[in-house]
Amino acid sequence: MTKPTIDALAKVGDLPLGFTAKPGSTMDFKTGDWRSVRPILDREKCIHCAFCYYYCPDGVYKDMYDGKDDATKYFQADYDYCKGCGICAQECPKKAITMTLEEV
Amino acid sequence: MAKRIGMEVSLAVAEAVKLANTDVIAAYPITPQTHIVEHLSELVADGELDAAYIPVESEHSAMSSCIGSSAAGARTFTATSSQGLALMNEMIYIAPVLRVPIVLAIANRALSAPINIWNDHSDIMSVRDAGWVSVFAENGQEALDLTLISFRVAEDPEVSLPISMNIDGFTLSHFIEPILIPDQAEVDKYLPPFKPNLKLDIKDPISIGLLGAPECYTEARKATDNILWQSKNHVVKAFDEFNKVFGRQYHVxxxxxxxxxxxxxxxxxxxxxxxxxxxxxxxxxxxxxxxxxxxxxxxxxxxxxxxxxxxxxxxxxxxxxxxxxxxxxxxxxxxxxxxxxxxxxxxxxxxxxxxxxxxxxxxxxxxxxxxxxxxxxxxxxxxxxxxx
Missing domain, CATH: 3.40.50.920 (Rossmann fold)
Structure with a gap:
């Protein structure tokens, strides 16, 4: 039997009752394709303050620091889910993030 | 034994809601439906019905509350008329696709303009396409009976849809008729406790009321259309079962x-x-x-x-x-x-x-x-x- 899920091209009979979803179902989709601009980090300017991490409304920033190497002290946006809202670039105190037009 | 007493039809509908052991009533008063929810608020206040009565600030909120309470697994009732149903419109269209059983009594009244509080069917016809099961009563006994039947149909696990029970405003809702009020034991026999197919539960969370993109909106609407057509067999079954318990046979x-x-x-x-x-x-x-x-x-x-x-x-x-x-x-x-x-x-x-x-x-x-x-x-x- 097909797993009941609200998926593109799911058949009528395969939809979950009441058009519902279990938590975490967004993991099955890449929702970042809405994005028209992407945040690009200048690691030279980054002070690892975590403003981008805390301000991101979609929680796509990940702390890359491995606990040893200072070169890993930065945060990276997950482009599979980043919608390109630009809040990280606006809030970055060092203006280390630039919103760059996505090439089609 | 059931007792035959003279009773206003609106109150008989409210008595049926009480006999159904309804859990949640969310409603806003509007003529000519007011007596139904007014009587229910009395029954709740007097401790005769153990239910949550939510006196909301509008019909839009009434139907929103009903969708929420039904999704939480509560037997749910509301009533409205005319402009109230019009104000509910947005939520009326949402309930069927979410498959939440709700019983809605409509004391049918004309829509404005000109402003008119009297009876016709313009209110229900404005939401005829929404996906609700819809029944029309002819007299007081039928109004009471169809209210009980509506709970049974709506909550049938193979239906799980909202249902509107229509009575003509004033010409039926405000008439005093001889009505057989069934015993609680008979109603309990006919109407088992509500066991929802799907339920908001912190231990097993689900998300209800989702976005349906062009890739799946058609399928979601068709799924609801399919179940609505299938519901007729369950309505017929509920009529037949009603006859077995109460001795009154209805047909579609x-x-x-x-x-x-x-x-x-x-x-x-x-x-x-x-x-x-x-x-x-x-x-x-x-x-x-x-x-x-x-x-x-x-x-x-x-x-x-x-x-x-x-x-x-x-x-x-x-x-x-x-x-x-x-x-x-x-x-x-x-x-x-x-x-x-x-x-x-x-x-x-x-x-x-x-x-x-x-x-x-x-x-x-x-x-x-x-x-x-x-x-x-x-x-x-x-x-x-x-x-x-």
Whole structure:
């Protein structure tokens, strides 16, 4: 039997009752394709303050620091889910993030 | 044993909601539905009904609360009329696709403008496409019985849909009639506790009310359409089970003296009581006239209607709502559409009566019979008795 899920091209009979979803179902989709601009980090300017991490409304920033190497002290946006809202670039105190037009 | 007592029909509906052990009532008062929820608020305040009564600030909130409470697994009821139903509209369209069982009693009243508090079917017809199961009661006993049946149908695990139980405002809702009030034990036998198919539960969370992109919106609508059509069998089953417990048998389409009738008058709601008297009087004069009444409006009972019309030469379809700028009222449109795809070809005309509480009399039915039985077909609906 097909797993009941609200998926593109799911058949009528395969939809979950009441058009519902279990938590975490967004993991099955890449929702970042809405994005028209992407945040690009200048690691030279980054002070690892975590403003981008805390301000991101979609929680796509990940702390890359491995606990040893200072070169890993930065945060990276997950482009599979980043919608390109630009809040990280606006809030970055060092203006280390630039919103760059996505090439089609 | 059930007791037969004189009771206002609105209060009888409220008593049925109490007998159903309803958990949540979220409602806003509006004429002519007010007595239903007013009486329920008394029953809750007096401790006769152990339910949460949510006095919301609008009908939009009433239906929103009902969707939430049903999704949380509570047996849920509300009632409204006219502008109240119009204000609910957005949420009315949401409930069926979310498959939340809700019983909504509508004391049918005309929509503005002009402002009018009296009875016709314009309110329910404004939401006829929303995906609700929809039934029309003819008299007080039926209003009480259909309220109980509505809970059973809506909460049937194979249906799980909201249902509207329609009673004509004032001409039915405010009449005092002799009504058999069933025993609690009988109702408990008929109506088991609500066991929801799907339920908001912190331990097993789900998300309800999701976005449906172009890739799946059509499928979600079709899934709801499929279940609504399938619900007819469950309505019939609920009618039959009701008869086993209470001894009153209902059908999705009712007929009266139609077997040998050349002319059939077809209608919904309480005017059929007057129409039956008119039929009797015309029969006494040797006129071969009969009556067909639609009790189940959604899903539309196609087979039963065709069976009831199989011998009719002339058909008068009577509507209590006019679709402005359209050739027929809603019942007229659907019945004619059904006939077009069948091998039945009676002379069918559509008559609009009783708008905004205008009396519908035996003479009106006799006039309609004379017009219809002449065999002349009117392509556009006739507003019976309009002064122009």
């Amino acid at each position: 389409v009712e007929t009266y003296r139609h077997e040998d009738a050349d002319t059939i008058m077809l209608m919904m709601g309480s005017i059929a009581e007057t129409a039956m008297t008119a039929v009797d009087e015309m029969r006494d004069n040797g006129q071969k006239v009969g009556l067909v009444r639609i009790r189940l409006w959604r899903p539309f009972p196609e087979e039963e209607l065709l069976a009831s019309l199989s011998k009719a030469k002339h058909l008068a379809i009577i509507d209590r709502h006019a679709i402005l700028g359209c050739s027929s009222g809603p019942v007229g449109l659907e019945v004619k559409s059904l006939l077009y795809n069948s091998n039945l070809k009676p002379n069918a005309s559509n008559y609009i009566v009783g708008l905004g509480g205008r009396d519908v009399t035996r003479d009106d039915f006799k006039y309609i019979f004379e017009k219809a039985s002449s065999g002349q077909v009117q392509t556009r609906c006739e507003f019976v008795g309009v002064y122009e």
